[in-house]
């Protein structure tokens with residue numbers, strides 16, 4: 606994997622910023638209002654190769670790492686955009702890359718790199734399992750040369766705009782395994798091929814996230830689409846989750862810097878009582894404090910990204926980066942709402958849209974409570990609480 610110099614990283618950032626300028630806030634406001642998928646934006650990102658940077662060059666990608674991928678997503682969100690529409694196309698393929706066999710890599714990665722295939726649906730969460738992933742009840746039963754899948758997923762984002770889904774299902778029931786993390790398997794599900802057995806229902810949400818409920822009824826997955834070994838899916842998912850958390854932290858940092866940029870501009874320009882509102886410490890301090898928190902979160906994100914790229918276990922750092930970034934950004938979001946006063950509520954200024962979008966990262970892809978609990982138990986050695 607190539608490691609970018611500072612100059613190269615700056616070039617990546619400025620190139621992404623240039624692309625984002627073609628998609629101004631009016632574009633994002635409109636897609637948000639219509640709950641539309643930002644197809645043109647995703648097409649432009651794909652054509653310029655930004656969504657395939659994590660795919661090695663031999664499979665058609667740029668062969669870059671988490672540091673660069675994080676910078677790309679951060680810039681998208683800092684511009685006022687919403688990278689969530691396409692971020693999963695970047696990292697979901699990591700399961701194939703790290704745990705798939707050579708035939709699977711050859712079959713999927715070049716097409717994902719070119720955008721011919723979209724693998725941006727990730728089916729883990731279920732209505733009755735929630736944060737307790739090992740309690741999922743979707744089953745995959747081997748019959749001959751295929752697995753037959755039955756069950757239900759929820760919050761499966763982008764399912765309507767993806768060809769493939771990375772699916773976690775139980776191949777051995779929980780009461781028959783030594784450890785509850787055993788018996789889960791990971792598959793590439795061809796949703797187009799199985800469309801007659803899949804029902805996708807969009808969920809109306811407070812943000813435009815193209816998220817859905819997915820019902821799977823006698824869905825067939827050929828054995829050659831099982832990733833790695835049967836029953837070991839949970840550990841494959843964990844390595845992917847670290848990548849996801851570093852990238853979500855990056856998007857969150859982008860949101861945070863969006864709020865800081867906007868707040869600083871507005872606080873310098875808005876005159877009340879014959880002076881810029883930013884001259885009041887009551888307005889200035891929350892912006893400065895949020896900025897410091899975001900800068901600190903960036904350091905943790907950078908550490909996690911560098912560890913990931915070096916092949917080190919970055920579970921603690923990736924989780925902490927996601928926590929610190931989302932909390933810092935939530936402070937920035939509130940500082941922006943306060944700075945804008947009544948205008949923060951007017952859709953025209955986009956602050957309320959970004960406010961809604963930024964809130965997500967406290968909850969997904971893992972809630973901050975669960976991160977805190979992970980740190981307590983796995984980093985500090987405190988007793989297991991659940």
Ligand SMILES: Cc1cc2nc3c(=O)[nH]c(=O)nc-3n(C[C@H](O)[C@H](O)[C@H](O)COP(=O)(O)OP(=O)(O)OC[C@H]3O[C@@H](n4cnc5c(N)ncnc54)[C@H](O)[C@@H]3O)c2cc1C
Pocket residue numbers: 726727728729730734735736737759760761762763810814816965968969970971972973974975978990991
């Ligand atoms: C817009 C959106 C997009 C999403 N996209 C995807 C996707 O593409 N694929 C996918 O698989 N999932 C996706 N998710 C699901 C997301 O990962 C889950 O919502 C999240 O993991 C939390 O699960 P839950 O909603 O079931 O909450 P629950 O597990 O029901 O938790 C509810 C609350 O209780 C708290 N809680 C529960 N147990 C404990 C405990 N032991 N200690 C302390 N607090 C606890 C949680 O922190 C949370 O605050 C998405 C969610 C949203 C909102």
